[in-house]
Amino acid sequence: xxxxxxxxxxxxxxxxxxxxxxxxxxxxxxxxxxxxxxxxxxxxxxxxxxxxxxxxxxxxxxxxxxxxxxxxxxxxxxxxxxxxxxxxxxxxxxxxxxxxxxxxxxxxxxxxxxxxxxxxxxxxxxxxxxxxxxxxxxxxxxxxxxxxxxxxxxxxxxxxxxxxxxxxxxxxxxxxxxxxxxxxxxxxxxxxxxxxxxxxxxxxxxxxxxxxxxxxxxxxxxxxxxxxxxxxxxxxxxxxxxxxxxxxxxxxxxxxxxxxxxxxxxxxxxxxxxxxxxxxxxxxxxxxxxxxxxxxxxxxxxxxxxxxxxxxxxxxxxxxxxxxxxxxxxxxxxxxxxxxxxxxxxxxxxxxxxxxxxxxxxxxxxxxxxxxxxxxxxxxxxxxxxxxxxxxxxxxxxxxxxxxxxxxxxxxxxxxxxxxxxxxx
Amino acid sequence: xxxxxxxxxxxxxxxxxxxxxxxxxxxxxxxxxxxxxxxxxxxxxxxxxxxxxxxxxxxxxxxxxxxxxxxxxxxxxxxxxxxxxxxxxxxxxxxxxxxxxxxxxxxxxxxxxxxxxxxxxxxxxxxxxxxxxxxxxxxxxxxxxxxxxxxxxxxxx
Ligand SMILES: Cc1cc2nc3c(=O)[nH]c(=O)nc-3n(C[C@H](O)[C@H](O)[C@H](O)COP(=O)(O)O)c2cc1C
Ligand code: SF4
Ligand code: FES
Numbered sequence: 001x002x003x004x005x006x007x008x009x010x011x012x013x014x015x016x017x018x019x020x021x022x023x024x025x026x027x028x029x030x031x032x033x034x035x036x037x038x039x040x041x042x043x044x045x046x047x048x049x050x051x052x053x054x055x056x057x058x059x060x061x062x063x064x065x066x067x068x069x070x071x072x073x074x075x076x077x078x079x080x081x082x083x084x085x086x087x088x089x090x091x092x093x094x095x096x097x098x099x100x101x102x103x104x105x106x107x108x109x110x111x112x113x114x115x116x117x118x119x120x121x122x123x124x125x126x127x128x129x130x131x132x133x134x135x136x137x138x139x140x141x142x143x144x145x146x147x148x149x150x151x152x153x154x155x156x157x158x159x160x161x162x163x164x165x166x167x168x169x170x171x172x173x174x175x176x177x178x179x180x181x182x183x184x185x186x187x188x189x190x191x192x193x194x195x196x197x198x199x200x201x202x203x204x205x206x207x208x209x210x211x212x213x214x215x216x217x218x219x220x221x222x223x224x225x226x227x228x229x230x231x232x233x234x235x236x237x238x239x240x241x242x243x244x245x246x247x248x249x250x251x252x253x254x255x256x257x258x259x260x261x262x263x264x265x266x267x268x269x270x271x272x273x274x275x276x277x278x279x280x281x282x283x284x285x286x287x288x289x290x291x292x293x294x295x296x297x298x299x300x301x302x303x304x305x306x307x308x309x310x311x312x313x314x315x316x317x318x319x320x321x322x323x324x325x326x327x328x329x330x331x332x333x334x335x336x337x338x339x340x341x342x343x344x345x346x347x348x349x350x351x352x353x354x355x356x357x358x359x360x361x362x363x364x365x366x367x368x369x370x371x372x373x374x375x376x377x378x379x380x381x382x383x384x385x386x387x388x389x390x391x392x393x394x395x396x397x398x399x400x401x402x403x404x405x406x407x408x409x410x411x412x413x414x415x416x417x418x419x420x421x422x423x424x425x
Numbered sequence: 426x427x428x429x430x431x432x433x434x435x436x437x438x439x440x441x442x443x444x445x446x447x448x449x450x451x452x453x454x455x456x457x458x459x460x461x462x463x464x465x466x467x468x469x470x471x472x473x474x475x476x477x478x479x480x481x482x483x484x485x486x487x488x489x490x491x492x493x494x495x496x497x498x499x500x501x502x503x504x505x506x507x508x509x510x511x512x513x514x515x516x517x518x519x520x521x522x523x524x525x526x527x528x529x530x531x532x533x534x535x536x537x538x539x540x541x542x543x544x545x546x547x548x549x550x551x552x553x554x555x556x557x558x559x560x561x562x563x564x565x566x567x568x569x570x571x572x573x574x575x576x577x578x579x580x581x582x
């Protein structure tokens with residue numbers, strides 16, 4: 001099924017304008033919610049029914065997350081939208097922000113109404129200035145039209161929405177680091193518990209959701225959870241935007257039903273470059289395990305299927321590598337990234353990511369030692385499960401999966417001090 | 426001293442946060458100062474600290490934590506090229522090589538005429554347009570090839 005929710009009808013002129021969003025049926029969901037005074041419990045029940053899972057990486061059920069908020073209590077609470085898209089391979093939120101900003105605003109308005117939030121923030125990745133400007137304009141438009149501010153559309157619901165612009169730190173994508181950053185501090189993750197739903201921004205109950213997650217809310221509020229669920233499959237409701245990058249003919253964002261076969265997605269992205277074969281794919285952003293071609297070709301694109309295949313859907317970033325890629329070199333670059341972006345708070349992550357990078361680097365450069373593969377795996381083991389946040393996990397998983405599936409290439413580098421493939425990187 | 430224009434932009438950012446939470450505007454204040462000054466000297470950071478009524482150290486910490494703040498002078502044009510895996514798969518390293526050769530500098534270096542600083546960056550969230558680089562933090566240059574690099578460099582006065 002090729003249903004679309006967020007990217008539907010986005011081929012027109014100035015699709016980001018309020019006018020264009022109205023023509024696509026925009027803000028009808030918010031109007032309905034306010035007109036019919038739909039209760040928070042009802043909306044949360046619909047979101048639960050929809051089987052919408054967080055699109056930011058962890059895939060946590062959104063309805064369940066919302067039910068953790070003390071939404072019925074009249075205390076300060078916050079909603080934070082995570083538009084700090086920095087997971088290598090992921091570029092879907094950028095397109096939501098620049099081509100369909102009002103769908104996010106409407107989703108955040110409904111979420112704020114539901115969760116009893118008076119102030120919401122949208123934290124935007126520092127490298128996409130045009131998206132920040134576009135969101136600032138969209139918020140101004142929405143405020144003028146009465147969708148943001150005091151007594152939204154004449155109802156007794158009031159809420160404010162502001163953009164916060166990041167400045168280049170991958171770790172701030174982690175939700176508690178994001179809260180620190182919003183408070184004007186270094187973006188270092190907090191210990192959990194307490195979870196943001198009880199102690200979040202400025203110590204107040206806070207919900208953090210990804211841009212794409214929130215952009216699905218208007219559809220669910222308007223059409224109901226069941227209809228959303230039916231676009232995907234049980235436990236994997238709705239559609240998903242997959243960012244396809246690397247060695248395909250048409251890299252880009254493709255919104256498809258969850259459960260779509262990988263082979264169909266690959267075809268939509270133009271297939272492999274002429275004369276080249278699929279070698280490997282990271283199906284959920286660089287932090288997830290890599291899978292070899294034959295496994296991918298038999299996998300469907302949904303949370304459960306990809307987990308069963310041995311990886312994770314993550315952020316929906318599909319990195320495609322063909323047979324010209326040296327897997328040692330590919331892993332070297334990823335390991336450098338985690339080393340560079342570790343915030344340094346936990347010793348296993350700070351030291352371990354450095355070790356991983358240096359060992360892969362020496363294998364790639366013909367200085368690998370016989371014991372290096374075991375060393376890599378043991379360093380990865382020592383990071384996993386011993387850190388404050390999931391960046392440690394994210395650094396370890398690629399290493400383990402690359403060595404597991406492409407061990408012969410690593411071994412060849414160590415034994416022959418040379419590469420099996422003509423690397424194009 | 427920051428200009429009146431910069432201060433009023435900072436005031437706008439402060440207004441986004443609850444009263445007593447001026448510190449939340451520190452990232453924006455640093456960005457606005459960098460837009461005006463090119464880089465963040467200690468004096469400017471101290472001025473921001475005073476303006477936001479927070480200790481100077483709190484400002485220094487933020488400026489050094491986030492990659493896009495220039496805590497030392499940079500060239501007129503700062504070029505940050507993404508070399509992360511998705512960009513590398515589509516030729517980012519060749520483009521980076523070309524930039525280095527053409528400008529005669531390595532990463533984290535500035536040309537002797539002070540015109541260009543070259544940097545390596547991590548994923549910009551634009552991998553569908555790979556390879557990409559950013560000019561002065563704001564201008565995203567997409568689908569870079571050797572020819573396009575030459576054209577863009579030629580246009581930067
Ligand atoms: C190192 C790290 C980086 C992350 N980066 C992002 C990101 O760029 N965008 C995002 O939405 N979530 C990111 N996350 C996940 C967030 O912590 C959080 O789970 C998510 O924003 C929740 O929203 P969701 O439930 O709607 O997915 C990251 C997590 C970690 C550990
Ligand atoms: S796991 Fe790494 S990135 Fe996360 S808090 Fe610890 S040191 Fe920082
Ligand atoms: S890897 Fe270069 S923009 Fe994402």
